[in-house]
Structure formats: C-alpha cells, structure tokens
Amino acid sequence: MPLIFTIAWRNIFRHRGKSLVIGVILFLGAFLMTVGSGIITGLDRGLKDNIVNSFTGDLLVISSKQINNAVLTPMSGAASEPINNFIQFRSVLKQHKMIDHYVPAAQGTPMVMSDEGDPDFNFIIGVDFKQYRTMFPDKFRVLEGRQPKDGERGLLLTEFNRRTNYEYLLNYWVIPEGAKLVTANLSKEALTAYTKGTLRVKEKMVFMGMNDKTSAMDIMPPVLGIIKFKALDTFIGISNLVDIETYRECFGYTTAAESHVTLNKEQASLLTNADLSDDDLFSNETMFGSAGSSASDYSIHSVKQETARTLVVTENHLDVDAGMYNMIFIKLKSGVPLLKAVNVLNQDLKPYGVRVITWRQALGEIAELATIIKASLFIFVMFIFFVAIIIIMNTLSMAALERVSEIGMMRAVGARKGFISKMFFSETAFLSFFFGGLGILVGLITITILSWIGLSTDNDMLQLLYGGARFHPFLTMGDIVACLIQLSIVTVISTLYPMRVARQITPLHAIAKD
Template sequence: MFSVFFAEILIKIAIRNLFSAKLKSLILGSFVFAGTILVVVGNSLLDSIDDSMSRSIVDSFSGHIQVYSDSAKDELSLFGGMIMGREDIGKIDDFAGIRNELLKIDNVLSVIPMGIDTALVQKANTIDVELAELRDAVRTNNKPKIQAKSRHIRRIVGLLEGELKNLDNVARTKDRQEDEEHIRRAASAVFWSDFSQDPLAALEFLENKIAPLSLESQDIFLRYIGTNIEAFKATFPLFEVVKGNAVPNGRRGFMFNDFIYETQIKHKVAVRIDTIKKARDEENRMLATDEELQQLVRQNVAQFKEVAFQLDDEETAMVRQHLKDKLNLGTDEQEFSIILQQFLEMNDDNFSIRERFFYEYITPHLALYAIPIGGTLTITGLTRAGYVRNVNVPVYGTFQFKSLEKSALSGGQNLMDMMTFRDLYGFGTADRVEENAEIKKEFGVVEVARENADEALFGGEDAAIVSDSATTGFDEFKNVDLQGAQRYTQALLERIYTSDEINTGVALNAAIMLKDPTRLDETVAVINRVSQEKNLGIQAVTWRAASGLVGQFITLVRAVLYVAIFIIFVVALVIINNSMVMATLERVREIGTMRAIGAQRGFVLWMLLVETAAISLFFGGVGAMAGSGLVLTLGQVGIPAGADILVFLFSGPRLYPFLAPIHLVIAFFVLLGVSVASTFYPALIAMRVTPLQAMQEEE
C-alpha cells in the first residue's frame, strides 16, 4: 500500500505543515538538535578520553594485561583500591616459571614482574603517633607497651632539647623560654619516673606543650612498584629519567616519581614558592586577589623555622648579609627570624625577585630535598607476616611518565628494584637463600614438610629438628633480623644481580605487553585457559579491570552521559508527543476530509510519522553535523587539560578528540526511536478520526 506517490505527498504535507508552524518546529528541533550534539560530542569525547587514558595507563606501568595469583583475596588494583589498608592479591611464587609459560603464548611480547606496595618513609613527626599509642597503652594498662612507648617519646624529646641548644643565640622570646622550660621538663628523669603516678596528666602535657614544638612534617607514605627496572625501562614507552640516573642494571636502588619528589620530598617552603610561581606564570593568578596563594604566603611566614632551623650561625650571617645587600631587608638590627619573616611576606611586586633570591642565596644552605639523589632512603615496610622491616636503599634519581608529568595520579608510583621489594615484603631473595643455606649448614637443619612436622618433632628418631619453611615465605625466623644493618652493607648494594636472579622468586603481579593490543580480550582468555590447563595458579585481567576505579571512570562518566541523553530525549519525546497531539486535534477536520476523500487509516499514521521523522532527522542531521564539526575542530585545536586528573585522562596536556562514525549511527537510531515513540499516541488519536468529523460545521 505504501508507494512512491504516497511518499511524495506525505513528505509534501509534512514539510508544508512544519513550515506553517515554524516556531513549534524550531522548539522541537532545538531539543533534538541538542540531544544529537550531546550523543555525538559526548560519545566522541568519552571514546577519545578512553583511548588516551588507556595509553596513560598501559604505556606507563600497567601493560595491556596484568596477571596475579588466582587465590588472591582481593582484586588487583594498580592505583589503590576501595579497601582501606592494603589489598591481599596473593603472590606469584615462581615468577621465572610463569614468565616462561606466558612468553610461549603467541601474542605475548614481554612480561615484567611487579610488586606494588605502600611503605612509610621516615622524614616525619613521629611524636604524635607515638603519643597516641602511649595513650592507648595507658588506657589498656599494657605495661610493656607503656614502657616501650615512653622510651621512644623520651628520645624524641631529647632530640628536641638538642635542637634548642643550637638555637640558643637566635630566638629568645618569652614564648621560646616557656617552650624551653617545657622541653627541659619533659626531658628530665623526674618527669618520667613520675609518669606512672598520673599518666593522663603527663600525656596531656606532652600532647599540648611538646608535640606542637616538633618541626618535622608527617611521615610520607610512598606507593612503589618493585620491578625489574631495566625491563621496565625497556617496556614502558612513557618512562623517562628526570633527575639523576636510572637504577643501573641489576643493582638495588630506588627512583622517585618526580612529581612526588617535587611536592613531598622537597623543602616545604620551596614547594610553596614553586606553587605560587606556577600559579602566577601559568594560570595568571595574582597574590593580591587569590586567597589560596595568600594562604601559602601566610604558611611560609608562619613556618619560617623550616628555613631558620637548617641554617647554622655562619649561614645565618651570610643570608642576613645578602638580604640586607640585595633586598634592603633588616637594615636596623632586627632579629633574624623577623627579617626572614619579612622576606617570606611576598607580594606581586616583589615575588619574582624574591623567588630568584631564595634559590640563589638561601637554598644552597638548605637541604632542598629531604632525601637527596645519591643519598639513602630508609623505607619502613610491613612484611606480609606483619613485621615491621627497615630497608636502606640508594636513591638513584627521579623519573616521570612522558606528558603525564603534571598528573598526580600517574605520579603516585615510585620505582624500586625487585630485590629490595622482596626484602621489604618478607620474601626470599638470592641473598637470603644463600644465607639460609649457610645457617642450615651450620646448625645441621633438616628439611621437614609442614604436614610432617609434628611427627618429626615428637615422634621421629632425630632429636632436634628445626623446620625451615622458606618455600612458604612465612618463616618467622627470617623476620628476626639478627644481623641488622650488616645485611645492607656496601657490598650488598653494589652487588649486580643477573636477570635470572631478578626474575627468580616471588612477584605479586606481572605486567604483560602484547604484540597486537586489539586482541586483548582474546589473549586474556588464552592466558586464563593456559593457567588452568598447566595449573599455573594465576589469573589474567585487562589493564582496565586492573586499574580499579580509575579504569571504571569512563564507564561511570558514560553512564552519566547516557542518563543525561536519556533525560533530554524523554523531555523531547514528551514535548513532541504533546505538540503532535495538539496539532492532531487542530487538524481533525483536515484528517476527516482526507478520510472522506478516501485516505486509509494507514495513510494518516504515515503522515504523522513522516512529519516527526522529518523534524527529527533534519534537526538531528544538523545536530550530528554540528557535533561532528565540533569534534573535528577540537581534534585540530585540542582541549587543554585544566586539572591534574585531566592530564592523566588526556594522556598529556591536551586532548585531541576523534570522531567515530558509529556515534552518528547511534544518533540516527536514537532519533528514529524517539520520533516513532512520540508519534504513537497522537497517531492513535488521528486514526480514530472519522470522515463524519469533516462534515461538521466549523465554530
């Protein structure tokens, strides 16, 4: 029944009707227009972000696929998961073996061992933590703990007392004298011998009078990836050294992420000055008007001690002289602390000069970085068995992921060699295996499997057996570090481990790079199947699944976008429906006349359908073109990443979105659906119109 003739007249009538009600058509059209732009632009942006973000993640450290133990209690989450504290992702006992099996799989290019963990770095004010624990011990009346904690706090107070002596000839204010008295009191033997008589009062004194005097900042939690640094360097294209060098091949060593190094390890006053400089230079913000920048200046003035405490008499005199000569500060005989505070009181007029002065005349006397490159970092880690372990590791340099340097998210990971990681985590390394062998030899230890231990110990013939369960990684003896600092002698740090030694042993997870990334899901399936068949005990997940919330981010945003699009089109649908009902009621006579002349009901239905479809497709088409144009223009110009998180998502300072034709197809079908749905009810009304209604007289 539907013919070319029909089509012709339907389109003719539809277009005439649309033109005869221009305003209505425009209003309807603008909804469809906006909705289509949203569909096209939104989806294109999300796809582009997804693409660039995947580059950020895959090429920095996740690889295409991550594998980890299939008996893991938690899911692998490279950026830190939802669980507070650390996830238990199990471990891969024999990384070398797993690596060999994985490399046999056709699409696997390389396999990099990893262990991601968080540890404390001691640069920090431990007094608050210790006091809290002491209070806890007092509350539970835990005598040994009270003793231990008291000793620790007493030692910190002693350090503070020593600090005071260095400052004798500097700040001698009334407050200072009081502080001194407090510290001397807290350091006295009497204070501690009386502690047990009224521990709560003593604690209150320590918390209120002593803790605030400590100038140190909080402990830094460092998230690090233990890995084969040489292989890491070769595998991840975004990796680049910023300061110092990469850890030499096979050596133990640590590399800071430059972002962490510049924001957390650097001297706080310098960081604040850097922040102000960046805000002024790159974001055109002014000290005079920007509350946040003013706050930074106030903090610097208030914490002038951060600078003052690091200067000795001679350096103080030098800086003082320079301040007088170059900046004309402190001409009359003021106290140095006051002059320093005046110096730190920066404004828009003097900032540039003072920033240069700071780096030229003051920072040479400061420890600009709390942990210098070439220095040694003491990392306090928690082994899996729950023991605290300190490890010293040399810092070779800093690195960044190319074009992601400003992103805090990608800047969250530091790098560590695999050996140090295993030590920190409490797993055997080549050194420990050797050492254990020596101990066994010395004591004549016999290997006894765990399940036979009872029999061996009590029912067996041998008199004394020490079970060494090195293979389980839970040997409590290993965690009692009898030899202490000797272990990390210069010799150990200079030892060069072979690639085999690095690969042999435990890893927590491993990154896999693929030859053909488009076969990602397929390869994940292959790895999981191989693991089952050969009983490898590992599971493979895509980089997206492995990056936890970050990986889900796009899915989340896409859901939000779809909800927005859905709402727009529901509104459009209701409006179109309404106006079509109105239009139909206005056109009852016309429709009746058509029916009388001989138009079938189907004709009336098609007439309305074509009319809505014409609006939808025309404005949708214009919207799709405008959207495509916008995306293509943005693809040329790029969208600047305003915030740190965007740098990561955009995989660089600008996002260059691309247009995928699929979104135009989606937009087309969405529009078609909306037009049909919105015509349904008015069409029902129109089809009920009888020819008789044409005969009725008007008015």
C-alpha cells in the same frame, strides 16, 4: 516524489513554526548526543592511553589468594599476595597469542622513615626497568638524574612523592645520586628553605617494608632519577619505581640472588622436614653459613617455604623472574576483546594459582570514579533525549489535533490509517534527517575543533575525567552510526503517540469540527 512525501514535505513548510521548534529540539539533541559521544569516547581513549598504555596494561595477573582486586589502589595499604611461581607460567604468557607484552611487578607500601624515625608511607612498584620501559615506553620524563641502566638497582622517585615527602615528613629534599640540586624544580616550601639556606638535600631515602612472615627491613636504595608521568601524575605519580630485587629485599621476600642457593642433601632434608622447629634448625647454626646465602633476618619458616619452591638459575646469570612478584601487567594485542581475554587467560593460568583481572578492577575506586563520570554524562545525554522525545511528541500531537479537518477529509476520500501514519512519520523523519543530521554534523565539527585544540588541565579531577593532562574528544565511525541509530529511535518513539492520535481521527471528527 511519492504522494506521501510531497504532502509531508509541504506540510513542514506550511507549519513552519512547529517544524522549527521540533527541528531545533532535534538539532540540539543530536548535537549534544554527538558531542557527548565524542567526550565519552575521548575519555575512553584518554584512559586507555594514559592508564592502560602507561601504567596498568589491559589485564593484571594476581595471586588467586588475593582477596581485594583493587591491587593498584594504594589507599588500601595492604600488600598484595605474592606470586612465587611466575617462572613456571612465564612461558604461557610469552607464547600466548592474545598477549602483546607483559611485565611482572610487585607493588607494596613501605614506610618512609624520616631522620627522626617518624614513619609515613610511599607506594612503590618493583620492576625490571628494562622490561618496564619496553611495555610502557616514553610514559614518564626524567626531570633529574637518569634512566637506570639495564640490570641496575635503585629507585626512580616521582616528583610527586619527593614533594609530598618533603612537605609532610622528611624535611629534606631528595636529589638523584651524583646530581646537582635543580632549584627550578624545588617546591614552594623547599625554595623558601633554600632561600633561607636551611634546605637539607640528600641522595638517599630509607624505606622500611615488611610482609606477613618477616620483620621490618630497612633499605636505602640509591635514587637514580626523579621522574614525572606525562599524564595523570597525581594518580600514577604516587608510585615510585624501584628495581625488583630491591623491592624484594625491602619486603623480605625471596630475591633472585637468594634463590641461587646450592644445598647439600642434608640441608635440603632439613629445610623440607616440616617436623623440625626453628630451634632445631638454629641450634645447628650451619645452614646459612654453608649455604652462602645473602639473606637477611628472615624467619626460618619463610625461608623454608620459599626455598622449597622450584627456582631457576641460568648457567651464567641470574634469572630475575625466579623471585617473588605480586602482579603481572599484560598488554593485549590490538583488537583482542578484553573480557574474552580474561576468560581465556584465567583458564590457561588456573593451574598456577593465579587469576586475571582487568585494569579497571585493579584500579578500584579510581576507575570506578571515571566510570561514574562517564555514566553520568551518558545519563545526561539520555535525559536530554527523553525531554526531546516528550516535547516532540507533545508538539506533534497538538499538530495532529489541529489538522483534524485535513486528516479526516483524507480518510473520507479513501486514505487508510496506514497512509496517515506514513505521512506523519515522513514529516518527522524529514525534520529528523535534516535537523538531526545537521546536529550530528555540527557536533562532529565541534569535536574535531575541541580535539584539535586539546583542552589541557592541571586539576586532578579533570585529569581523571579527561583521562590525562590533555583532553582529546574523539568520534569513531561506530559513534556516528550509534548517533544515527539513537536519532532514528528518538524519531520513531516521538512519532508513535502522535501517529496514534492522527490514526484515530475519523471523517466524522472533521465534519464535527467544521
């Protein structure tokens, strides 16, 4: 073994007490750093699995006119700007090499009306159920009722919304059409009412939606099923799923059915003539009748605007994408960098009046909260290391001053400053390698055990922290390498000052001490 290593190794044992103190600090630092990394990676994976893979996808396409990016934060209450030309850029998404799946959707917050006409709000997402299931397979359970058939219209009411609607507004318990009441699923209050024989049960709910161009529209979609998201139900479960055509009807947007309108020349001319007033058009009273539209009471201005767009109807069936959406969920292919994809897609979709945002932007405060929790954890781990650096630095500096005779004598007989530096660094490096390595190993084992146990929680905040109902901390190879790098950085930083102290010791100091 080279001379420096021999001296360093034996000095560790000679100064056992100090070595142990430094070793324990390094062990704890490395252990906490490893566990912290495992938790952070677990959070990321949990969020990815339970939000990205279950709810949002990696990216969302929204209208360029949309001001607030947080389109999936229902607390805002504001409807997102419509995208009426999805069909024009659908093929761009379909053929894009970065995209694995996509599903167009529309979110909104219609009022839920009680029998007495009292309003409250529910968040709904309008989708094509088949496409939605393909993009987010197996992410919710149907507690009652059934999955919608392909192309079927109706509502999948979340268990969360059913309960809160019952407790705070409706005063009746909603069950799927044709289904029987499942008493086991009743909330506490509903069960009490059921026991007393006062529980009112209905198979439909009234939603009232509106957009900025139309008046309120009442719809009463059939409830096909009661669903519960497998994770983060408190957050995701506020969103009922409804077929896209029902959504469009609810909010008074152009449905795909309405887009299938055959206009004669005169009618088309009337609709595209911007100089005509609503009175001019309504006085004629021919347009809607002869057009055969199933449109409800839309403003004529809106109808003109919507109908003037290029809409596509296939020969034998209606293309549901011909109507309005306000977001498109996109799942990227594995390994595609998120921000790179945002840039590329934004470039590709620029001509269509839409832009691409990340799922974090779309979730707004919810994602920010998760990021803040993660950042806090990271800062905590860094703080631990900062404290470790200070303690190790102090202990080593004291050790250097206690070894003035030894170091000064080495210098006297011809050891250069570099030799002293290397000797000091080697001692810390040995300790760091052994105790830090042990800390990483124990951290790795701890993470493996925690992941195997899989901590579960019903708590909303913990669910957000865990990224789901169960928490699986996880360490990647990259995390372990990062831990080793961080440990090396700590070793180097904590040795710099003591090394400087040791380098400044001269033979004269040794003689003076003696």
